[in-house]
Amino acid sequence: MHVLVSGGAGYIGSFAVRELIRQGHLVTVIDDLSTGFLQAVDPKAELCVGNLLDGLFVQQVFQKRPIDQVMHFAARVSVPESIFQPLKYYENNLLGGIHLLRACQKFAVSKFVFSSTAAVYGVLGPTAPLNEFSTTLPTNPYGTSKLFFEKILLDAQKAWGLNTVILRYFNVAGASLDLQLGQRTANATHLIKVAAETAAGKRPEMEIFGTDYPTPDGSAVRDYIHVEDLVSAHLQALTFLEEHQNHKGMTEIFNCGYGRGHSVLEVVAMMEKVSQQKLKVHNKPRRVGDVSLVVADNQKIKMQFNWVPKLDDLATICKTAYLWEKKSQV
Ligand SMILES: NC(=O)c1ccc[n+]([C@@H]2O[C@H](COP(=O)([O-])OP(=O)(O)OC[C@H]3O[C@@H](n4cnc5c(N)ncnc54)[C@H](O)[C@@H]3O)[C@@H](O)[C@H]2O)c1
Structure with a gap:
């Protein structure tokens, strides 16, 4: 399979790229190296350096490669920073993702794995473990940006049949x-x-x-989860989407924590x-x-x-x- 990994030079994305390659997939990475690192990208992957906020660039990456699936890691990720610079978070995490989705729609890529977060839940006090139906009420712009993008994915499912796995990570380390x-x-x-x-x-x-x-x-x-276990969940998401490729519009949300x-x-x-x-x-x-x-x-x-x-x-x-x-x- 040919997998497009946004944010593949970042912490979690670089582990995913390495594992995808180990398992025999072709990988194209989009990363602007804003918080990612060139040396983190497996040399067997093709790295396209550029910003998701540049919609034309994203379209060009898709145009030249037969992408089967997308794993979307790229984002601004600091909760404290998001509180002081909310617009940076909304712009990057929403508009960047929208450009990726536009390319998926245009080039008929219907399988999408999204890196979401436990920050979408917010949490109202000392509670039982959070399940996928727990109330979503983010307490910071980072979490809100991720929840908004989840909603955009649901709309894409309804509008043109995108199949998505949303993985809500807890604390990755x-x-x-x-x-x-x-x-x-x-x-x-x-x-x-x-x-x-x-x-x-x-x-x-x-x-x-x-x-x-x-x-x-x-x-x-x-809840701290080792990054390798999280990445194994991504590989399973990829298989899951492959197995359900005849579905026309499906969104499944999974918590990833221990x-x-x-x-x-x-x-x-x-x-x-x-x-x-x-x-x-x-x-x-x-x-x-x-x-x-x-x-x-x-x-x-x-x-x-x-x-x-x-x-x-x-x-x-x-x-x-x-x-x-x-x-x-x-
Ligand atoms: N680290 C955690 O504990 C954690 C927890 C929950 C969710 N997540 C999610 O996992 C994903 C990856 O997080 P990470 O910890 O690896 O962060 P990271 O900052 O290491 O990786 C993000 C990567 O995306 C790239 N990027 C950001 N904006 C971009 C843009 N507009 N265009 C192109 N590239 C861009 C960065 O250069 C970087 O390489 C994020 O979506 C984050 O919200 C992380």
């Missing part, structure tokens, strides 16, 4: 076991990345936002354990838009895709993230 790929994101705000950078000496200290949440230790709880959470303090303790050192941490007030607990109900993806996570272990996630930071120069 970790590096590959061979340490060839990992998260290079500059100025990352993701907890495990920040803790790994601190452990590797790239940051002198780290901050803990909120120690008075209604959780057992007072710090916020999140179904249990770890607190910020547990993550810090685990990073200290795997790096065998004490991290310097500062307690800070809660951040605007943050919530106490976000954990996935992952029954649907387990049942429907028969998805079996292989790296569901906080120690493995923290250790690979730490070793990656030790190894990488960026």
